[in-house]
Amino acid sequence: MRVKVFISPRKGILDPQGRAVEQSLHTLGFESVANVKVGKYITLEVAAKSAADAREQAQRMCERLLANPNIEDFAFEVSE
Amino acid sequence: MRVKVFISPRKGILDPQGRAVEQSLHTLGFESVANVKVGKYITLEVAAKSAADAREQAQRMCERLLANPNIEDFAFEVSE
Amino acid sequence: MKWGVVRFPGSLDDSDSLYALRDVMGQDATMLWHKDATLDGVECVLLPGGFSYGDYLRAGAIARFSPIMRSVEKFASDGGLVIGTCNGFQILCEAHLLPGALTRNRSLSFICEEIHVRVENARTPFTRAMRQGDVLKLPIKHGEGLYVAREAELLQMEERGQVILRYCDADGRDSEDANPNGSTRAIAAVANDRFNVFGMMPHPEHAVEAMLGSTDGLGIFRSIASRS
Amino acid sequence: MASAKSLVGEPRVDLEQARAHGLSDAEFERIRQLLGRTPTFTELGAFSVMWSEHCSYKSSRKHLKTLPQKSELVVQGPGENAGAIDVGDGWVAVFKIESHNHPSYVEPYQGAATGVGGILRDIFTMGARPIASMNSLKFGAFDHPRTRYLLGGVVGGIGGYGNCVGVPTVAGEVMFDAAYNGNILVNAFCIGLARAGELWSAKARGPGNPVLYVGSATGRDGIHGASLLASAEFDAESVAKRPTVQVGDPFTEKLLIEACLEAGKTGAIVAIQDMGAAGLTSSSSEMAARGGLGIEIDLDRVPLRDQSLTPYEILLSESQERMLIVAERGRERELEAVFEKWDLHAIVIGEITDDQRWRARWRGEIVADIPVAALADDAPIYDRPAHPPVARTPAPIRRSVEPRADTALRAMLSSPNVASKRWVYRQYDSIVQGNTVVGPGGDAAVLRIKGSRRALALKVDSNPRACAIDPYLGAVASVVEAARNVACTGARPVGITNCLNYGNPERPEIMLQFAEGVRGLGDAARALGAPVVSGNVSFYNETEGRAIPPTPTIAVLGVMTDVSRHVTAHFKNPGDVIAIVRTAQPSLAASEYASIYGGGADALPAIDLGRENALIEALVAGSEQGLIKSAHDVSDGGLAVAVAEACFNPEQAKLGAEIDLAARGLAGIVELFGEGASCVVISTGTPHFQALRREFSGRGLKLDDIGRVTADARLKLAPLIDEDVNALYRIYEDALPGRLASDG
Numbered sequence A, B: 001m002r003v004k005v006f007i008s009p010r011k012g013i014l015d016p017q018g019r020a021v022e023q024s025l026h027t028l029g030f031e032s033v034a035n036v037k038v039g040k041y042i043t044l045e046v047a048a049k050s051a052a053d054a055r056e057q058a059q060r061m062c063e064r065l066l067a068n069p070n071i072e073d074f075a076f077e078v079s080e
Numbered sequence C: 001m002k003w004g005v006v007r008f009p010g011s012l013d014d015s016d017s018l019y020a021l022r023d024v025m026g027q028d029a030t031m032l033w034h035k036d037a038t039l040d041g042v043e044c045v046l047l048p049g050g051f052s053y054g055d056y057l058r059a060g061a062i063a064r065f066s067p068i069m070r071s072v073e074k075f076a077s078d079g080g081l082v083i084g085t086c087n088g089f090q091i092l093c094e095a096h097l098l099p100g101a102l103t104r105n106r107s108l109s110f111i112c113e114e115i116h117v118r119v120e121n122a123r124t125p126f127t128r129a130m131r132q133g134d135v136l137k138l139p140i141k142h143g144e145g146l147y148v149a150r151e152a153e154l155l156q157m158e159e160r161g162q163v164i165l166r167y168c169d170a171d172g173r174d175s176e177d178a179n180p181n182g183s184t185r186a187i188a189a190v191a192n193d194r195f196n197v198f199g200m201m202p203h204p205e206h207a208v209e210a211m212l213g214s215t216d217g218l219g220i221f222r223s224i225a226s227r228s
Numbered sequence D: 001m002a003s004a005k006s007l008v009g010e011p012r013v014d015l016e017q018a019r020a021h022g023l024s025d026a027e028f029e030r031i032r033q034l035l036g037r038t039p040t041f042t043e044l045g046a047f048s049v050m051w052s053e054h055c056s057y058k059s060s061r062k063h064l065k066t067l068p069q070k071s072e073l074v075v076q077g078p079g080e081n082a083g084a085i086d087v088g089d090g091w092v093a094v095f096k097i098e099s100h101n102h103p104s105y106v107e108p109y110q111g112a113a114t115g116v117g118g119i120l121r122d123i124f125t126m127g128a129r130p131i132a133s134m135n136s137l138k139f140g141a142f143d144h145p146r147t148r149y150l151l152g153g154v155v156g157g158i159g160g161y162g163n164c165v166g167v168p169t170v171a172g173e174v175m176f177d178a179a180y181n182g183n184i185l186v187n188a189f190c191i192g193l194a195r196a197g198e199l200w201s202a203k204a205r206g207p208g209n210p211v212l213y214v215g216s217a218t219g220r221d222g223i224h225g226a227s228l229l230a231s232a233e234f235d236a237e238s239v240a241k242r243p244t245v246q247v248g249d250p251f252t253e254k255l256l257i258e259a260c261l262e263a264g265k266t267g268a269i270v271a272i273q274d275m276g277a278a279g280l281t282s283s284s285s286e287m288a289a290r291g292g293l294g295i296e297i298d299l300d301r302v303p304l305r306d307q308s309l310t311p312y313e314i315l316l317s318e319s320q321e322r323m324l325i326v327a328e329r330g331r332e333r334e335l336e337a338v339f340e341k342w343d344l345h346a347i348v349i350g351e352i353t354d355d356q357r358w359r360a361r362w363r364g365e366i367v368a369d370i371p372v373a374a375l376a377d378d379a380p381i382y383d384r385p386a387h388p389p390v391a392r393t394p395a396p397i398r399r400s401v402e403p404r405a406d407t408a409l410r411a412m413l414s415s416p417n418v419a420s421k422r423w424v425y426r427q428y429d430s431i432v433q434g435n436t437v438v439g440p441g442g443d444a445a446v447l448r449i450k451g452s453r454r455a456l457a458l459k460v461d462s463n464p465r466a467c468a469i470d471p472y473l474g475a476v477a478s479v480v481e482a483a484r485n486v487a488c489t490g491a492r493p494v495g496i497t498n499c500l501n502y503g504n505p506e507r508p509e510i511m512l513q514f515a516e517g518v519r520g521l522g523d524a525a526r527a528l529g530a531p532v533v534s535g536n537v538s539f540y541n542e543t544e545g546r547a548i549p550p551t552p553t554i555a556v557l558g559v560m561t562d563v564s565r566h567v568t569a570h571f572k573n574p575g576d577v578i579a580i581v582r583t584a585q586p587s588l589a590a591s592e593y594a595s596i597y598g599g600g601a602d603a604l605p606a607i608d609l610g611r612e613n614a615l616i617e618a619l620v621a622g623s624e625q626g627l628i629k630s631a632h633d634v635s636d637g638g639l640a641v642a643v644a645e646a647c648f649n650p651e652q653a654k655l656g657a658e659i660d661l662a663a664r665g666l667a668g669i670v671e672l673f674g675e676g677a678s679c680v681v682i683s684t685g686t687p688h689f690q691a692l693r694r695e696f697s698g699r700g701l702k703l704d705d706i707g708r709v710t711a712d713a714r715l716k717l718a719p720l721i722d723e724d725v726n727a728l729y730r731i732y733e734d735a736l737p738g739r740l741a742s743d744g
């Protein structure tokens, strides 16, 4: 199964990278851009009996390692 | 419009971060995990006349700033 | 006092810490290997600076699962003294032995320079040889030293005196310019609520000899050593 | 014996193919003669990289041979992975500098990072622990559209890699000039320490000894990277070669450093070399060639990142963080255990043979079978024609208006070339390992040696503006500047490494620049008694037919016997005498002043190497006796800038200087802002001034008392300049960050 994990800085946590990217986009002429957040995109493959099993594994991977709950939110998608 | 950008290390390019995460996942008991790639997940809002316009802007943002064409591939999604 | 300095793959200031403790301060200090479970009977564990596991994913995120960290967690929960400097601080936060997290510097770039911090609480095992309000000149060198924690948690930490060092100017005054990485409330060091686990971003081990710029790091080590 | 076979589906090898590989028709013919047949495609690839300029030094070798390479302190000259000098108390310093120019232009972060990684490996493969790095960077004009991107990427990459491996970056230089708009320079230096008598070698011994592969798996990185990138001129088309970018993994490098140094202690390593340019091909053939032996490699055992790699790709890959080790037979286990400890794998991929052939097997076939010497030693050596260009350098534009001296000083301090480089070096860990007595910001870095009173001093310098006017004198000036910077700290220069960055050597005027540069380097090194123990040549630094100015980058190692006597650049106490010593009259030729306001000259003042050496001797003697409180070399921006910088102590409240220029006959633009004459600003306590003066006069030099250090933080160069030091300091410090923050 393929798993895609999306990690974003949690709301209210400083995201200096997002701010810097936003400013650079403005300088490049994309003036309307707002609310930029920079997080992580992790893809992986995992052996799983079922989609539910894969989701359960993905959930645990995120909680234990991939995301830091103090500062990050995560979401994931599972596909064949 | 909301834009989600997914940036991954280009195929064939060394991804030491992905490798380190993969090994760590193995140690944590997720032995079947393979092919881990760590990239960036960027979300932003942009004013656009249409979805096509937003897509066109997103494409240019990725090419000009968000992704490094030497070593990264990108994809994006646009939604209201 | 017997010290143990943990060497993770990618630790960089491990030898410098050992040198500061052993050669400069004459302490009994030994290197501990991350794959071992034993702490060798040490009375204080030091997690050194560096880029453990390349700091891949998040600084400290992978190192926290090293075998030795189980023992360190147990040691800490039994009241043992643990100090983490720079990467060590990051590892302790990732391991939830300290509150909060360390994220990318406001400038987004690595910063190596001498800064000043003020002792906010001198009634801890890590600062007892100093006085509240003392200003220390110490080097920092990190890319991810911006301290963050939830607002409620911060308030609680302040109330309990868990904020141990704060960035300040050379005269001990607060100033935006003196906060090198944009840390929330200019926090440079914190302790847990039992005050036996301590993390700081500046490097005390690189401030133990006048020829190299400062001896203010000795205050931290002397505080710890003065326990026995 | 079965000769090598071409593989099914491999491209045909013919003249056309050879040309596409950068080989000349004559070179291809020579290869066929050496082999007695047409090479296979894999073999052609191997020849093309080994016979490239980058690996074979075919155009430069004749000239490099003329450099002084010996002294009683030299332990290892050119020929191994790096040179080595005995620095006393049982220590040997191993050092080298290398270019990563083209890769850094294509992909600044990774290009610069892998440059740092490569030079580190050259040091620890000698058995030395890397203790410090430096870098020399040349970018295009500051306002050129690509400059900021390149600057940010290169500095980020150097820091990203160097910081992560725990080697402090202690000094360097940065210059911006339109001449580098299309071809930046990134030269990386590393130095390590080993115990005397314990250096390792890259010379294979013992037929039957196993060959071990250690480190990262092999991918398609940089195939035809270093060789093609470094040998081909740069144009729009090569930007399309991007997919071959190498990515560095400093974490693995750190493990390699620790594991290799630990493995070396077993005594089971016979020879070791990193897989740098031309990867497995060069490391294996060069180790065999040095030992006069053969080597056989089984490509099926090479760890791969991608199973679809062909033998050609495996042999030519330039994946980073890989080492090749010849071990003593029967002791593989010991080595494997050490590497396992560090989570690295050592894998036997071949063995040393006695038939002097370089042989590679893949899936049961022999895919390459070449006499080792043909690959590693028999590349042609060219004596390329060298003569001056038809057109001479145009005469410099005259200045229309002469600015006021104080205006000029402020303009100079805010010029990116003169301004503080703190924005750059604060992104580098300069203190890890705990030896940095003087880090970036000083004239030269000073590193103590633990357990010894001795210290090392290091600086890297270049002077392309001077080289553009006179490639010989420019090279001499670069050497004496680096050496003088080192001597300002109180250290005696003992050794040199160099990176020679030039254009296309097939053009006679470039070849002349090169020949003159090498001659200058050699003459200066001889005069200073500091031999050249290692180096690197980077040719083809051109864009669309325009070459960079000749840029020999010179790094000098100095030794001081007592670190407690080291001298720094800043004034120390009010009332101290400010004095200057010069070897010649300054000139506006090649000066920062002329580059801003015009009006340079088209000839450089002559350099008297005897006086240069005397100046260095006097500085060392003066500091050893504790007679010097501060010493600062006058460089970009001239005397006015140097005196201002001496007031800029970031560590404490600023001091001032009071100098009566008029009374000293120094009140002219050339005196204030001229460069080129080796000149040092010294401060000393009044009681020591006469004794110090005698150190100089005894060597035929004049130390002139020109003023006093003042408690009042004003820079007074009467009657031309009277400025607040703190205001000047802000200009100097804010220039780079300010320009980088502003839009555009």
Ligand SMILES: Nc1ncnc2c1ncn2[C@@H]1O[C@H](COP(=O)(O)OP(=O)(O)O)[C@@H](O)[C@H]1O
Pocket (backbone or CB within 6 Å): D134, D135, D136, D137, D169, D170, D171, D172, D173, D174, D421, D424, D425, D439, D440, D441, D442, D443, D444, D485, D633, D635, D636
């Ligand atoms: N790329 C760099 N990396 C580290 N340090 C640097 C770099 N560039 C400049 N520096 C430091 O900034 C100071 C000024 O450098 P430079 O202008 O070359 O000195 P000089 O006045 O001798 O020419 C030196 O201490 C130098 O080591």
Ligand SMILES: [Mg+2]
Pocket (backbone or CB within 6 Å): D173, D461, D462, D635
């Ligand atoms: Mg210079």
